[in-house]
Amino acid sequence: MNTLIRTELLKLRTIRSPWLLLAASPLLVAAGTSGLVISGNKPLDPIAQSQALAHVGLASLFTLVFGILAVAGEYRHQTITDTYLSTPARGPVIGAKLLVYAVFGALAGVASALVGLGVASAWWAGKGASFAWADSAMWTTIGGGIAWNAAFAAIGVGAGALIRSLVGAIAAALAWVALVEGIVGQLIGDLARWLPFNAGQALGAAAQPMMTRDLLPRWGGGTVLVIYTLVFAILAVGTSMRRDVS
Known part of the structure; x- marks a missing residue:
């Protein structure tokens, strides 16, 4: 397993697209935090801090x-064949990807949080407000x-293994968030709280009851998200072991 982990780290060091993608995360947090302050609709208090860092x-x-x-990208560039030829046991290969990408997902979340804290504290200071560290x-x-970042990275590995087309997997994932949870979720009422993105929102929500009244409690969202992560991990391993590479 250590060799497989080192292999995944080597792959990440030699390609640009994942790093460009992760670099966009802090930019989103910085933009969202700045937008909250510029809108001027809320006082810069501890509740606003939670909203900004959400x-x-x-x-x-x-x-x-x-x-x-992690997976669909290899199918697109046809490097998955070499990966499985070098390590015929596909389960450990997917397991290494799940571990490495979840860790980097968490690190991306840490980087976004640091940027968010820096931007928010700067805005608070510029507005003459005290930042409650x-x-x-x-x-x-x-x-x-x-x-939430770590869990969605692992879920992405599972989605890439299930839908091996890179474009198809990304389109399906974003359509799920925008259409199924965003639109259909409004039609099924409280059941929408149990869907992955809404569970993530509950886990990473700002501490304000009005924003979380339609979500699970934080511990509930975390539990549901862990279950989804495990399900996608199991499906990823099982699917990869049964399917042909081509």
């Missing part, structure tokens, strides 16, 4: 695509957002 969780859309690249609700929101 953008760390929303950056999970980038780590989702990042995870999809000791606010536990803000740190809980940040922790939930980082976990």
Whole structure:
């Protein structure tokens, strides 16, 4: 397994697209935080801090695509054949991808959080407001957002293994978030809370009851997201072991 992990790290060091994708995450957080301040609709208090840093969780859309690249990207560039020829046991190969990409998803969340904290504290100082560094609700929101990033990276690996077309997997993932959870979710009421993106929102939500009334509690969202991650991991391993490479 150590060799497989080192192989995945080597692949990540030699290609640009995953890093360009992850670089967009801090930009999203910076833009979201700046937008919250510029809108001027809310006082710059601890609740606003949680709302600003909740953008760390929303950056999970980038780590989702990042995870999809792990498998579907190899199918697109036809390097998956060499990968499986060098390690015929496909289960450990997918397992290494799940581990490496989940860790990098979490690290991307940490980087986004650091940028978000820097941008938010700068805005607060520029507006003459005191930034509450000791606010536990803000740190809980940040922790939930980082976990959401890690989970969606692993789910992306599973989606890439199930839908081996890179374009198809990315389109399906984004369509799920935008259409199924965004539109259809409104039609099925409380059941939408149990869907992956909404579970992630519950985990990384800002500490404000009005924003979370339609979501699971934070612990519930985390539990549901862990279950989805495990299901996608199992499906990824099982599917990869049964299918032909071509």
